[in-house]
Amino acid sequence: MNRFLLALLVAPLSNLCVATPEIKGTPQDLRGLLYPTANTVTIHGSAEEKAYSDRAIVSLVVTTEDKQLADAIAGNSTLRDKLTRALSGAGIPQEDIRNSKFSSSPQYSWLGKAPSSYKVINRVAITIEEEGQLEAIARLADQNEEVELSDTSFEHSQEQAFNKKVKSQALARIMEQKADYEQVLGVKLSPIGIRTSNIGHRATRGAMALEEVIVTGARRARDDYASQSLESSARASSFDEIQYEAELLVDFKIQP
Incomplete structure (x- = not known):
């Protein structure tokens, strides 16, 4: 009799245990079940702005050779002093003319060690801001066999201002899209995060082409036939364009 009563009491409890739903899934699934995330939307915005370079750094390579190392060093120093005086006369401040540390290499003959x-x-390295100064540098490279124009890089003095400008423009376009969504869909979007996809600048194709013309033109001057074309290209071309770019992503929480 006691066993029969015990069985009657245990049976309902066992049924309750079987009826309880079993929860399965990864830890991330369980977190989503216990703490559901709010609906979000991501809006992308980008902007571009072009500006003209207003500064350039022109590199000259000065090479001197002599049987004695001391004479080679002295000759290099004398030639660089001559260049500095000529560049100063062309209106380039001395603080914009910078010399790197020299390097020497012995030249061996076929016989003997x-x-x-x-x-x-x-x-x-010479920092310039006018095309007339570039022409003065080109003439020095033409007139001195030991001097070669090796590289030209362009800079924009308003870099920070333009980076900020394109960033603000990209953000403004995102906010315009946000307002459109809110009006059409009848919801409210609250910003919860912002991500930077790309903010920076690069030279346009024209700027890179101008650099190639200047460098290759100076090298051809060694053959005495490109001096005039180099100077004319410097007069005809400006320090070309730089393109500033910004891409932003803003996450919004959707609220009814």
Whole structure:
């Protein structure tokens, strides 16, 4: 009798245990079930702005060679002093003319282990803001066999201002899209996060082409036939364009 009563009491409890739903899934699934996330939407905005470079850094390579290392060093220093005076006369401040540390390399002959001569190489970087100054540098490279124009890089003095400008424009376009969605869909979007996809600048194709013309033109001057074309290209071309770009992503929470 006691066993029969015990069975009657246990049976309902066992049925209750079987009826309880079993929860399965990954930890992320369980978190989503216990703490459901709000609906979100991501709006993308981008902007571009072009500006003209207003500054350039022109690199000259000065190479001198002599049988004695001391004479090669002295000759390199004398030539660089000459360049500095000529560039100052062209209106370039001396603080914008910078010399790198020189490097020397012995030149060996076919016979013997002793070096036959010593070569001293020095790089002079000149910051300029006018095309007339570029022409003065080109003439110095033409007139001195030991001097070669090796590189030209363009800069924009308002870089920070333009980076901020395109960023603000991209954000403004995002907010315009937000207002459109709210009006059409009848919802409210609240910002919960912002991500930067790309903010920066690059030279346009024209700027890179101008750099190539200047450098290759200076090298051809060694053959005495490109001096005039180099100067004319400097007069005809400006320090070309820089393109500033910004891409932003803003996450919004959708509220009815």
